[in-house]
Each structure stands twice: as structure tokens, then as C-alpha cells.
Amino acid sequence: MTLHTLNRAPSDTALLTDCLRACSSGDTLLLIEDGVYCALAEQPIAWPAGVNVCALTADVAARGLDSRLASSISQVDDADFVQLCCEHARVISWY
Amino acid sequence: MSTSKRFLVISRRPPYGSSHARDALDTALTTAVFEQPVSMLFLDDGVYQLLQAQQPAGIQQKNLGATLSALPMYDIDQLYVCDSALRSRGLSLDDCLLPVQLLDGNAIAQLIRNHDVVLSF
């Protein structure tokens, strides 16, 4: 399984498209930095089936998005991030 | 004869992922300190700068929203937002931390024509 990290807002459509196409069922997609804007409830994204999508807490809080996330997206902290890196065979940064 | 020029600072990046938003704001504040009239226009992901409740301590950055909320203290009160940029992100004026005016595409072109110097970040 693969951990994907995405650090750009959804306005970078080419990056988001490439990232979503690269995800397989069972993978984890972690939204970091400006990637957390992809998690907004008001602007829902069609995530690939079977992909666990989460967002880094510090980046969510920094941008004032705490109460605006889609309910399907969980938040993880830095320690969780490290653990996710260890649990997955591959890590890909989409940036 | 007036020696001032009308400045427009266009800010179109989100607040923390790069230095663009901070650079735009610093430029606007510095221009105001030189007593030149400054307007700001928020386009594209720049509208995310206006969201309330920013708490960037966890990413070791200064709160851009706090500095933005000081704009009226610098007499920078001509603040404009692209209507479609705001709406396409599911946001409204109520989500903004400052009073801003909504502009559509035609009004944005007109706003640019009404300024002598336009700086884009």
C-alpha cells in the first residue's frame, strides 16, 4: 500500500487529477499544507473508492478550516504522520 | 499637483503555503506608510486569506489574518474580492474577517484601469 501526500490546493487541478489517478484502493491520502483546502465540505471532491483521506491537524488549524472539513475526512497529527510513513511500503509526495 | 499614485495590490495565493500572501500584505502596508492610496484585490485562492479563526502557531507562522484585520488602521479600506472565487469555494461575505466588496469579471478589469500601479502576488 502507498501513502500519498498532497500539498497544493484543489485549484491546481492537474496535480489533483494526477494524484487521484495514482491512488489505489487501500492507499492513504494525507492532505498537508495547502492540500488541506481539498478537504473542505463546501467544495467536495470525488475521492477514489477505498482510499483513506486524512488531513494534517496543524495545517487545518492554521488556515481556520477546523469547522469546515468534510465529515469523511479525519484529522491526524505529526506523530500519526510518522506512523503512516512507517506503515506504508511507499510514500509519494504530490507537490 | 498631487504626487500620489493609486496602487492596487492583487493577492491570489492562499495564506501559508508560500510567502506570496505575506509579501502582498507587506507591500500594501508599506505603500500605505508612504501615504499612497492602496487598494487590495483578492482573487483565486487568495480569498482563503480572509477566512476567520486562523491559528498558525502549530506551523510556526505568524497569523496573516491578524495582520489583515489591521488594514483599516493603515487606512486601507478599499478591499475587493472576486465574487466567483469566493462562491466557487462555498464561501460568502460572512466568512470574511474584514468588510470587502464583491466584484465580477467586468468590474475587476475596470478596477485595474482605475489604478496607476498594479502589483500582483
Add this chain to the structure above:
Amino acid sequence: MTHLQLNDHSIELDNEGYLRDLSQWSPQVAEALAAEIPLQLSDAHWEILYLLRDFYQRFEHAPAMRPLVKAVSLNLGPEKGRSIYLLKLFPDSPAKLAARLAGLPKPTNCL
């Protein structure tokens, strides 16, 4: 880097005399910094210093002269919200000197 000696402890200042650690500020620190100028702090000074600390709390930066004048005018009245009034209290460069005494960083965009 220099130090401010206060009672039996020493407080670090940067090259321009601003506190290195803003949390070390106290009214006694302000008095001691002012004494070195020398400047005797009156009530008129204190209301500006506390206004600056409120400004910093709210806007997270120390104001340059123009926003300082505006903040004073809005909070303490237009008679005090004038450069000349602030210059008399805090000679030469009011925004910088008052920020230093109030335990704030050097004003941004201050020319």
C-alpha cells in the same frame, strides 16, 4: 547584544535595544528602559504603552507611525491622535521608542 540590569537579574536586549524575549516585559522593565534614555514615564506615556500592547495582542505586529496615530485617535481621542503629541512623549521616533518601551518587537514597515 546588550543587557538591561534590573534588580538582581539581567534581561537580554537586541542590538537596537528591543527585548529578545517579549515575555520578560513588566512595567518595571519599561521604567528601567526609559531611565536609560532618560525619560520619566507619566500617565500620558503609560496609556500609550498599554494601547500598544493591546494593538500587538490583536494585530500581532507593532504599528508604524501612521497606524499608531490612528489607533491613539480612535482609542484616546483626536487631540492625542496626532504626531506632534506622540513626538513630545516619545522623542525622535515615537513608533519605535514606544514599541521598545512597551516590550514589542521593532515596528514593521517603519521607515
